[in-house]
Amino acid sequence: MDLKKITSIALLITLVVGIQLTTQLTGTSYYLTQLTMTMYSCLLIIGLCLVMGYAGQISLGHAGFFAIGGYTSAALTTTNLLEALERGSGCVGLLNKMGLLVSSTSLFGEPMLTVHPWLACLLAIALTVLVAFAIGIPVLKLKGHYLAMATLGFGIIIYRIVLAVAFLGEADGISDVPGFTLLPGLTVNGDIGNRITNYYIAATILIIGFVLLLNLIDSRVGRALRAIHGAEDAADAMGINTARYKLYTFVISAVFAAVAGILLTHYTGGISPGDAGVMKSVRYVAIVAIGGMASLWGALSMGGLLNFLSLRGFFGSYDDAFFGAILILIMLFAPQGILRLSLWNKFKGGKKEVQ
Amino acid sequence: MSLLEINDLNKRFGGLHAVNSVSFAVNQGDIKAVIGPNGAGKTTLFNLICGALPADSGSVLFNGGQILGYRPFQIATTGISRTFQNIKMFPGMTALENVMVGLHTKSRSGFWSGMLHLPFTRHEEKKVRRRALELLELLDISAYADVEAASLAFGQQRAVEFARALASDPTLLLLDEPAAGLNIYETAEVARLITKIQQQGITVLLVEHDMSLVMDISDEIVVLSFGEHIAEGTPSEIQHNKEVIQIYLGE
Amino acid sequence: MSLELFSQYIFAGITYGIIYAIVAIGFNIIYNTTGIINFAQGEFVMLGGMTAISLNHFLPLPLAIISAVLFTMLMGGLIEIVFIRWLQKPSVLRLIIITIGISILSREAALHVWGDSVRALPYFTGNVVSSVDILGASISPQVLWVLAICYCLVIILSLFFKFTPLGREMQACAANRLAATLCGINAKNMVTFSFMLSAAIGAVAGCVVSPITSSQYDMGTGLAIKGFTVAVLGGLGNSMAAVAAGLLLGIIEAFSVGIGFPLAFQDAIAISILLIILFVRPHGLFGNKEAAGLKEF
Ligand SMILES: Nc1ncnc2c1ncn2[C@@H]1O[C@H](COP(=O)(O)OP(=O)(O)O)[C@@H](O)[C@H]1O
Numbered sequence: 001m002d003l004k005k006i007t008s009i010a011l012l013i014t015l016v017v018g019i020q021l022t023t024q025l026t027g028t029s030y031y032l033t034q035l036t037m038t039m040y041s042c043l044l045i046i047g048l049c050l051v052m053g054y055a056g057q058i059s060l061g062h063a064g065f066f067a068i069g070g071y072t073s074a075a076l077t078t079t080n081l082l083e084a085l086e087r088g089s090g091c092v093g094l095l096n097k098m099g100l101l102v103s104s105t106s107l108f109g110e111p112m113l114t115v116h117p118w119l120a121c122l123l124a125i126a127l128t129v130l131v132a133f134a135i136g137i138p139v140l141k142l143k144g145h146y147l148a149m150a151t152l153g154f155g156i157i158i159y160r161i162v163l164a165v166a167f168l169g170e171a172d173g174i175s176d177v178p179g180f181t182l183l184p185g186l187t188v189n190g191d192i193g194n195r196i197t198n199y200y201i202a203a204t205i206l207i208i209g210f211v212l213l214l215n216l217i218d219s220r221v222g223r224a225l226r227a228i229h230g231a232e233d234a235a236d237a238m239g240i241n242t243a244r245y246k247l248y249t250f251v252i253s254a255v256f257a258a259v260a261g262i263l264l265t266h267y268t269g270g271i272s273p274g275d276a277g278v279m280k281s282v283r284y285v286a287i288v289a290i291g292g293m294a295s296l297w298g299a300l301s302m303g304g305l306l307n308f309l310s311l312r313g314f315f316g317s318y319d320d321a322f323f324g325a326i327l328i329l330i331m332l333f334a335p336q337g338i339l340r341l342s343l344w345n346k347f348k349g350g351k352k353e354v355q
Numbered sequence: 356m357s358l359l360e361i362n363d364l365n366k367r368f369g370g371l372h373a374v375n376s377v378s379f380a381v382n383q384g385d386i387k388a389v390i391g392p393n394g395a396g397k398t399t400l401f402n403l404i405c406g407a408l409p410a411d412s413g414s415v416l417f418n419g420g421q422i423l424g425y426r427p428f429q430i431a432t433t434g435i436s437r438t439f440q441n442i443k444m445f446p447g448m449t450a451l452e453n454v455m456v457g458l459h460t461k462s463r464s465g466f467w468s469g470m471l472h473l474p475f476t477r478h479e480e481k482k483v484r485r486r487a488l489e490l491l492e493l494l495d496i497s498a499y500a501d502v503e504a505a506s507l508a509f510g511q512q513r514a515v516e517f518a519r520a521l522a523s524d525p526t527l528l529l530l531d532e533p534a535a536g537l538n539i540y541e542t543a544e545v546a547r548l549i550t551k552i553q554q555q556g557i558t559v560l561l562v563e564h565d566m567s568l569v570m571d572i573s574d575e576i577v578v579l580s581f582g583e584h585i586a587e588g589t590p591s592e593i594q595h596n597k598e599v600i601q602i603y604l605g606e
Numbered sequence: 607m608s609l610e611l612f613s614q615y616i617f618a619g620i621t622y623g624i625i626y627a628i629v630a631i632g633f634n635i636i637y638n639t640t641g642i643i644n645f646a647q648g649e650f651v652m653l654g655g656m657t658a659i660s661l662n663h664f665l666p667l668p669l670a671i672i673s674a675v676l677f678t679m680l681m682g683g684l685i686e687i688v689f690i691r692w693l694q695k696p697s698v699l700r701l702i703i704i705t706i707g708i709s710i711l712s713r714e715a716a717l718h719v720w721g722d723s724v725r726a727l728p729y730f731t732g733n734v735v736s737s738v739d740i741l742g743a744s745i746s747p748q749v750l751w752v753l754a755i756c757y758c759l760v761i762i763l764s765l766f767f768k769f770t771p772l773g774r775e776m777q778a779c780a781a782n783r784l785a786a787t788l789c790g791i792n793a794k795n796m797v798t799f800s801f802m803l804s805a806a807i808g809a810v811a812g813c814v815v816s817p818i819t820s821s822q823y824d825m826g827t828g829l830a831i832k833g834f835t836v837a838v839l840g841g842l843g844n845s846m847a848a849v850a851a852g853l854l855l856g857i858i859e860a861f862s863v864g865i866g867f868p869l870a871f872q873d874a875i876a877i878s879i880l881l882i883i884l885f886v887r888p889h890g891l892f893g894n895k896e897a898a899g900l901k902e903f
Pocket residue numbers: 368371373391392393394395396397398399400
């Protein structure tokens with residue numbers, strides 16, 4: 001890592017710690033809950049930024065991947081397997097022997113036997129990867145409109161599925177999702193007493209994800225992605241397997257979305273069909289666009305700001321309208337993102353960036 | 356022995372027979388030129404060889420192996436490199452980065468090592484950067500290494516494109532009108548460069564409009580007109596070929 | 607399956623199918639003149655229906671519908687003028703995102719104006735229970751209205767493109783924009799016209815189906831995606847094929863319900879078809895690759 005990157009990350013960490021200390025000093029630590037949720041959304045957004053800004057592919061279905069992650073993990077960690085065990089299901093028995101199931105008592109005092117969150121998490125990611133490949137292979141051959149419609153269609157299918165399947169709670173979604181103990185002492189859950197820990201867990205995961213992506217775009221692969229985005233036929237002639245690069249990028253960003261879904265679901269204790277909705281996907285696209293498409297820093301900062309404001313109810317009942325309006329305004333007047341308006345450019349010394 | 360062998364190659368665009376049963380061979384170590392009036396199908400022929408367009412029928416043998424039907428990136432990895440008639444720099448990337456993309460097939464690091472920034476990746480990046488600089492130096496444009504390639508002067512962009520194409524150590528280099536848009540000094544420079552490339556043992560297949568350039572440096576010439584193979588031979592043979600003279604005078 | 611049931615499904619299928627086809631034609635008209643897929647196409651249908659319902663409170667039905675269509679047409683033109691006309695060489699991605707934004711704004715505006723209640727226009731003739739017997743199936747007279755009006759619309763449109771000067775100019779623009787401009791056609795105006803035309807036919811569809819399917823502020827997205835599926839199925843830009851493709855999709859959907867396919871997944875059928883078609887035949891079922899290049903109404 002070069003010096004510039006290290007300093008920026010150090011600044012980012014200082015900001016994270018600074019915010020937490022400020023809330024503590026001013027007695028406003030209730031903000032931390034929304035900040036934590038914001039940071040998980042940002043994880044999805046930086047993943048989408050990789051696909052849109054660097055690989056040049058639009059995805060209107062990222063809420064779908066978020067939902068696949070969240071719902072899979074929620075369903076697995078809330079389904080009581082005790083009955084299946086008593087019925088003598090070999091599979092459940094085997095999992096139990098391997099220590100992959102956990103016992104607990106439900107809110108109503110019934111004994112519960114559920115899949116361990118780690119196993120649920122891994123299965124959720126595996127499912128996401130599978131679906132991302134299945135969708136990505138046909139869809140990434142497409143360009144422009146076709147790709148947008150196809151990913152939109154994928155998002156709608158996922159939405160319909162979670163809305164219609166009884167096992168996934170239909171319109172109510174899944175609630176009472178247990179916490180996710182990442183390491184002893186580090187549990188992702190919504191307990192008030194655990195708020196600060198959770199804030200730092202989210203920040204750590206987000207920053208790790210962010211650094212991974214920063215590294216990626218600075219590497220041979222990132223260079224290849226920018227080349228593909230800029231002039232696909234020339235990139236092809238340089239021996240870059242363009243189809244495969246786009247596919248892998250898509251899968252990586254799907255995994256980011258799924259991880260965001262998993263952690264946010266365990267944090268808030270539930271997930272509902274609204275999280276899989278098309279409007280959510282559009283909102284993510286809007287934030288990436290506002291951040292300037294090919295700018296991970298832009299996506300991160302705008303994702304942080306706008307998600308937080310939205311969660312605070314800043315936009316009232318005009319929440320969706322706000323994102324629609326800002327999407328249009330940005331695309332009309334500042335297709336390079338607001339961080340790259342001409343004024344800002346002069347300020348930065350007019351550095352040119354990838355379109 | 357011939358390095359590239361094209362047999363009975365065909366390509367139609369709707370009713371237009373852009374490449375019509377073309378056959379010829381390129382000998383190892385030669386500079387071979389394809390000439391013909393505008394719209395003769397020269398660029399299309401290149402695109403067929405590189406896999407950028409699917410051929411309707413025929414065969415293209417490289418080093419004795421069939422490469423027709425391969426995808427462009429696969430063909431690039433077999434050792435065929437190309438430049439484009441309308442220069443295609445990667446926008447937003449510096450000259451150096453453009454050449455570094457050209458070194459793609461010469462480096463390994465993938466998604467995992469890129470994300471984790473493993474020591475071997477860092478080492479490889481350094482090597483790639485050094486090699487790219489060497490190539491820019493070879494073409495006398497290292498001064499522009501950190502300038503955005505697309506904003507360079509035309510001649511310099513050509514040079515970057517050459518460096519980028521040479522980066523993958525090709526055995527066959529396809530140049531599509533390398534002197535298009537250049538003045539006579541720059542054209543002479545390109546001619547010198549192509550001969551230099553040949554001296555390094557790289558075979559060159561060249562499409563060019565500039566007759567003097569072609570006549571000076573080519574070992575052999577193929578003439579296409581309306582997609583058809585009209586004549587083939589040494590520069591002096593072509594200069595005296597009646598049919599060729601007719602095509603060019605009739606143009 | 608009895609004959610009655612069979613014709614019942616067929617009628618349901620062609621009713622929905624023709625609506626999908628109208629939405630698809632709306633896509634095609636704009637696509638042909640601009641190369642844009644207008645993601646707000648479904649919102650035109652919603653806007654037409656909802657406006658007509660409101661106007662019908664104080665205007666007689668035919669007048670309400672006509673005014674609603676004119677209003678939507680105006681909105682279509684305005685949208686193009688405000689959001690698209692003045693952009694210089696916008697990229698496809700940019701245009702897609704802009705039309706998505708327009709679709710969200712229209713939907714949100716509709717939500718704030720009309721709320722989220724489900725409304726419907728009254729039946730053009732008769733009421734919910736009246737029916738006509740055709741081939742043993744009892745069909746609502748509104749179905750006949752839908753079919754008659756939509757088929758007329760398709761015929762009028764093709765006549766418009768073949769025989770009127772404006773229609774021909776739009777065709778010329780679609781075929782070769784540069785050449786058309788050189789011949790003195792104002793390509794920018796043609797784009798505005800195409801948005802107006804597309805909005806108008808969307809609004810007509812929104813009005814005629816409203817009694818059967820009801821209208822709601824968020825009905826647009828679902829319709830847009832099915833309309834797009836149909837447009838792609840027929841080959842993007844080819845509107846006659848879109849009619850066939852629309853009927854095909856409508857009938858498939860109707861029979862899927864008939865064989866007990868869960869209603870909740872009905873949308874999934876269209877989208878799966880879309881994904882499969884995009885994968886295996888992106889130039890459409892009826893077109894071939896060469897024809898896909900030639901844009902025709
Ligand atoms: N992608 C394409 N689609 C349709 N026609 C094409 C395409 N590419 C080239 N052509 C046509 O094929 C003919 C040969 O073009 P080209 O190979 O570019 O000629 P040259 O490079 O010899 O000037 C021209 O008439 C051109 O219009």
